[in-house]
Amino acid sequence: MAGLTSSSIGRKYAMALSAMFLLIFLLMHLSTNMTSVFSEDVFNSASHFMGYNPAVQFLMQPILMFAVIFHFVMGFILEIRNNKARPIKYADNKGSANSTWMSRNMIISGAVILAFLALHFYDFWFPEMNFKYIEANTPDETRYWEELHHKFHDLWRVVLYVVAFGLLGLHLAHGFQSSFQSIGARHPKYTPVIKAFGNWYSILIPLGFIFIAVFHYVTQ
Ligand code: HEM
Numbered sequence: 476m477a478g479l480t481s482s483s484i485g486r487k488y489a490m491a492l493s494a495m496f497l498l499i500f501l502l503m504h505l506s507t508n509m510t511s512v513f514s515e516d517v518f519n520s521a522s523h524f525m526g527y528n529p530a531v532q533f534l535m536q537p538i539l540m541f542a543v544i545f546h547f548v549m550g551f552i553l554e555i556r557n558n559k560a561r562p563i564k565y566a567d568n569k570g571s572a573n574s575t576w577m578s579r580n581m582i583i584s585g586a587v588i589l590a591f592l593a594l595h596f597y598d599f600w601f602p603e604m605n606f607k608y609i610e611a612n613t614p615d616e617t618r619y620w621e622e623l624h625h626k627f628h629d630l631w632r633v634v635l636y637v638v639a640f641g642l643l644g645l646h647l648a649h650g651f652q653s654s655f656q657s658i659g660a661r662h663p664k665y666t667p668v669i670k671a672f673g674n675w676y677s678i679l680i681p682l683g684f685i686f687i688a689v690f691h692y693v694t695q
Pocket of ligand 1: 504508522526536539543588595599600603623636643684685687688
């Protein structure tokens with residue numbers, strides 16, 4: 476692990492691996508939450524399973540938390556190092572000619588997603604930990620849908636979530652294909668497919684999350 480993060484190529488590689496893991500998580504998270512639109516019972520069962528299955532709780536969740544923290548810390552470290560590597564902002568550095576606006580602003584979209592996650596944990600994760608481990612309540616398989624639905628009662632929260640999902644889309648639009656490049660997956664035949672898939676992914680995943688938030692708001 477130390478070897479992976481001690482060289483600049485290693486750091487990019489590790490960053491890409493954590494990104495890929497989070498891309499898979501996002502798809503799973505969207506699928507679970509999308510069930511709340513179609514069936515209260517299915518969402519309750521899925522949430523209960525995730526909340527009490529030991530493999531999910533004590534293996535997958537710690538790995539996920541590590542990946543989230545690693546991705547953000549490494550993102551900031553890479554940004555600082557990149558800035559140090561080019562201390563002079565050349566007058567003729569026409570950024571848009573060399574890179575897209577989004578690729579130059581991954582740190583900004585990343586910081587907004589981090590702020591979103593702080594709110595999101597306050598909304599869902601902390602109450603869940605409190606319910607299970609601090610108050611030590613007996614499991615209740617029927618509560619999850621109602622709790623989620625109630626969260627989207629406030630317009631301000633829905634607006635903040637939707638703005639964050641928009642920036643998530645922009646972050647993914649560059650991050651998806653960039654993570655494949657960083658692990659050296661370049662091929663004349665497959666790179667255009669990866670790019671096209673990444674474009675669809677970065678549109679459909681945030682739109683799915685937006686749909687869930689808006690659905691619960693309008694069906695209050
Ligand atoms: C409308 C959209 C979303 C809904 C309804 C939603 C719902 C939830 C719920 C109910 C939990 C608590 C799970 C539990 O521990 O019992 C949770 C946790 C979490 N969410 Fe979301 N989420 C949404 C979007 C997102 C997005 C876009 C991200 C990432 C950028 C995200 C990242 C996380 C993470 C990292 C956790 C903690 C890990 C876990 O317990 O699974 N969520 N979310």
